[in-house]
Amino acid sequence: MKILHVIPSIGPKRGGPSKAVLAMVKALRECGVDTEIATINDNGPYVLDVPFNQRIEYEGVPVWFFSKFSPQIQRFAFSVGADKGFIFSTDLTRWLWQHVKDYDLIETHYIFSYASTCAGIFARWQGVPYVVRTIGQLAPWGLTQSRLKKQLYSLLIERHNLNNAAAIHCTSASEAEDVRNFGIKTPTITLPLGVNQPIYLPDAKQKLHYLYEIPTDTPVVLFLSRLHYKKRPDLLVRSLGQLAAQDYNFHLILAGSGEPDYIDDLKNLIASLGLSSQTSFTGFVTGDNKQLLLQGCDIFVLPSFSENFGIAVAEAMAVGLPVIVTPGVQIAPEIAEARAGLVVEGEEDTLANAITQLLKSPELRQQLGKNGQNLANNRYSWNAIAQNLSTAYQSILAQKSIHK
Structure with a gap:
């Protein structure tokens, strides 16, 4: 054959x-x-x-x-x-x-x-x-x-x-x-x-916080995908703007490449919400740099309009990183059924509430991450x-x- x-x-x-x-x-x-x-x-x-x-x-x-x-x-x-x-x-x-x-x-x-x-x-x-x-x-x-x-x-x-x-x-x-x-x-x-079985990186969280100069007690929210309006990183930024106004402690990492004009618009939005000091852009990442992000961050968010699978979501689950996705990510029903993450509508308030849940509860993050890892190992x-x-x-x- x-x-x-x-x-x-x-x-x-x-x-x-x-x-x-x-x-x-x-x-x-x-x-x-x-x-x-x-x-x-x-x-x-x-x-x-x-x-x-x-x-x-x-x-x-x-x-x-x-x-x-x-x-x-x-x-x-x-x-x-x-x-x-x-x-x-x-x-x-x-x-x-x-x-x-x-x-x-x-x-x-x-x-x-x-x-x-x-x-x-x-x-x-x-x-x-x-x-x-x-x-x-x-x-x-x-x-x-x-x-x-x-x-x-x-x-x-x-x-x-x-x-x-x-x-x-x-x-x-x-x-x-x-x-x-x-x-x-x-x-x-x-x-x-x-998804391929990840090679685990020792001390990933400590290395990530050191590399991006993030205080060790600050939870890190990861967006890892193309910076494109279809993926809605702008929605994530606006939702985090609500949390910043309520003095929630977090740092956002936006990992991916995109059109320069769109990235400029994102940076302007971030600045207007006072999030510049709480946000890092990494550009396109692969290999160990990508694994460092997946293994070193605390929450993964992909609020996409449409995603036929969402390979980055599965990769996040494979390393035990809890995920938040929208129904447009087509494996969302599997994530919900396995309690491997939170599936929420792509609205600013709804997404902000979901992130708040995970920021407040390390125990929930750990449980969702464990469930996601089981789902990835068994199904993907x-x-x-x-x-x-x-x-x-x-x-x-x-x-x-x-x-x-």
Whole structure:
């Protein structure tokens, strides 16, 4: 069984989805599935310095990279993919046409994107079964972004791709429901994403407080995601502004990259609320720096409008960090059921009250953190997920054989 995963970008600046596909392919290979990635050298506003048109080892998995074509033209023409953009590559197009038939099955990641659309069309034309991972883009909030362009793209291309797929790969029950609400009848596979077992850092709290010059008795609130209006760090800042006015003791760390204008707006908001001395910006973090934040902070908050899974939330739970999320994070029902965190509506007062609960009660923080760690260990194991995904692939290929 030879599988190809196609995604517009696996650049680290693209965040969770890029990281997830690398981990997914690595886990599949460890389960004995011959799996590769085809992608473009996109990395947000930058490009990856990688060889083109050849299979290389990247982050421990085999990847084919192809050159990104004309960022200016792509932005002007087809920015239907909201955050990813319609990243075009002539070389990828040519390679997919020539090599899709070399694989038993294709899995595409992201809809409303050139690479995934192209792979789906070529797979269909050449009789190769394909699976589509929508990555939350059929959620109601996602469909309102670039709405008219997405409606046109769906009418001309995307609905046909989705309806003719062998399966739609969803990561939560809510995402599967969004697929149905979009009118797609294709069978769904619902499997969560996974998290790698963390390497525990000794004295993480002490190191974090020292590094960011935070008093040792001050609880630290962590936002770790892209600094983007979809993720609503501004809502978190305004909620903390209420608490600061009531003399609550806390420090906020905003970890992630974003557009300079948006970051400037955040800094202005923070200054207007008198939170500048209680806030640190880290920029984009990875590796040990990321683990230091996850293991050294006291509360994790992601008040996102829409999040098909929320890999950073699962990573926080994996190290026992209590989380606060909004219903737009699609694993929120699992978090609520396991009492692994607090799920609250995305309103300023409601979020402020939830943070207050955890600031007041170290015991509640500890219990929620323990429950979250159990949830992550039991449900978000990459090995188990890869085994189940491999079984799903085998079922699809067996079904294809029956119909031959």
